[in-house]
Amino acid sequence: MKRSSLKIISLLLVCMVVLSACGGPSNRSNSSNGGNEGADKSAKLEELTVVLPVAGTISKDLQMVEDAINTIAMEKIHAKVKFLHISFGDWEQQTNLMYAGNEKMDLIWISGSNYTNLVAKGQLQAMDDLFADHGQGITAAIDQSYLGATKIGGKTYAVPTVRDFASSTGVNMNKALVDKYRIDVNGIKSLDDLEQVLRTVKEGEGPEMYPLVPGANGRTFLDDLNNFDALSDSIGVLPNYDNGLKVVNYYESQEYADFLNKIRGWFMDGLIPKDVATSQTSRVDLIKANKAFAYSAKLNPVSKVTETALVGQEMEPAEIYPAVATTSSVTGSMWAIPVNSTIPDKAMDFLNLMYSDKDVVNLYDWGIEGTHYVKVDGMDNVIAYPEGVDKADLGYSMPMGWMFGNQFLSYVQQGNDPEVWTKMKAFNDGAGRSKALGFLFDATPVKTEYAAVTNVITQYKIPLETGSVDPAKILPEFISKLKSAGIDKIIAEKQKQLDEWAQANGVN
Structure with a gap:
């Protein structure tokens, strides 16, 4: 072969190597948030559908915010996202249809109430x-320990949002009346202590004042003022969050009877409204109308601020039982990758940004700086409304930071404690933990009994636990019907599953 031909072939080979290198994967750089690697810019730009609930109407500037989030997502993970909001009222029906129809869903918000069911149906990816x-x-x-609380069969199918993982038990009280009657808030450490305060307020304010109401319509006082792990549903509970991992039927316990008798006494003495079991008037309206002094509640470090903002006048929390984390408190708000997703690795990349990228979190939580909020001078994490703008004409309002990834990265509105997330983290770290933290009950083996028992509880729970009926007459009837419906079989199954979980996780 001639030397000139060899030169030409050699040049062609060099060019091929150079072109191959140029056309191959680009160098990947580490993200400054959470360790995500930069995406392959030559690859296809993936599109993710993120499904989550919303209360009220969709903000008119959502697309503007979505575009800003996508600027970050395209740079850091080479993907775009589309937020699909579904109203809370339509959530269960719409998402069930989407699962069944194999519609595109790459990330979805879920609550603990339907978590085990979704996993059992094979609708979530590990x-x-x-x-x-x-x-x-x-x-x-x-x-x-909190991330592990979501495991089912040793696998993680959902990630809890970073927020309050625990709660304490107590009441929120009208601060003006607390001051008026010189109530020692720190002295309220039992239901007996609370009773004395309620009687003081009732005596001072007169017959139009009912000192205590439930935390929400449809809730009972026991829903908040309890000292046990409900193990998801209160059909078999773990007293004092330990009890040697012995599940008990709380409805036939002496503690339950004592609680009902106390609440009934409060009802008969006018400390609780006579229509408490059926009233549709909210606790907020009752407080504002000076017809109620306090309501039962689960508490955390932001309770005073959030409840004051909600009610429109200063509220004062009082803790009766200290903070404890349970599986239910951890799994109340989570994110998962549906089986429908064909790009789970890319879905996880964006989920990672929701937990590690401050800009992504605050875009979703508050919108665009300068348009929907401004930074307060000298305070990097405190924001206020832009000049001339208030909440009524704000183009973007999505006050659900507890739902979107890592709330501890979220800015704080002016007037709230700038250190709130530091305090919340300390609250989580210092909270007690139920011995059954991480246990999730699967009711499938007893689904017939479970449905029957649930119907009985629906009939009796609210009247009994609001003091509206005489427990001496009604409680034995309630217990009898629970027995007939099969509650003992459910509790035996729950005990069996709890024992198996404890053995598998080295809990004793």
Whole structure:
């Protein structure tokens, strides 16, 4: 072969190598948030559908915010997202149809109430293998004991949002009346202590004042003022969050009878409204109208601020039982990757941003700086409305930071405690933990009995636990019907599952 021909072939080979290198994967750079690697810019731009509930109407500037989030997502993970909001009222029906129709869903918000059911139906993908390469920001943001509380069969199918993982038990009281009657808030450490305060307010304010109301319509006083792990549904509970992992039927316990008798006494003495079991008037309206002094509640470090903002006048929380984390408190708000998603690794990449990227979190929580909020001078994490703008004409309002990833990265509105998230983290770290933290009950083996018992509870729970009926007459009837419906079989199944869970997780 001639030398000139060899030169030409050599040049062609060099060009091919150079072109191959130019056309191959680009260098990947580490993200500044959470350890995500930069995306392959030559690859297809993936589109993610993120499904989540919303209360009220969709903000008119949502697309503007979505576009701003996508600017970050395209740069950091080479993907775009589309937020699909569904109203809370339509949530269950619409998402069930989407699962059944295999509609595109890459990330979805879920609550603990339907978590085990979704896993049992095979509608969620296990995430464990994705954490190492795509979820470092998530695992850095969540204490492993809380992240582990979502495991089913040793696998993680959902990630809890970073917020209050625990709650204490007590009441929120009208601060003006607390001051008026010189109530020692720190001295309220039992139901007996609370009773004395309620009687003081009743005596001073007269017959039009009912000192105590439930935390919400349809809730009972026991829903808030309890000292047990409900193990998801209160059909078999763990007293004092331990009890040697012995599940009991709380409805036939002496503690339950004592509670009902006390609440009944409050009802008969006018400390509770006579229509408490059926009233549709909210606690907020009752407080504002000076017809109620306090309501039962689960508490955390932001309770005073959030309840004051909600009611429109200063509220004062009083803790009766200290903070404890249970599976229900951890799994109340979570994110999962539906089986419908064909790009779970990319879905995990965006989920990772929701837990590690402050800009993404605050875009969703508050909107665009300068348009929907401004930073308060000298305070990097405190924001206020822009000049001349108030909440009524704000183009973007999505006050659901507890739902969107890592709330601890969220800015704080002016007037609230700038250190609130530091305090919330300390609250989580210092909270007690139920011995059954991480246990999730699967009612499938007793679904017939479960449905029957649930119907009985629906009939009796609210009247009994609001003091509206005489427990001496009604409680024995309630217990008898629970027995006939099969509650003992459910509790035996729950005990069996709890024992198996404890053995598998080394809990004793």
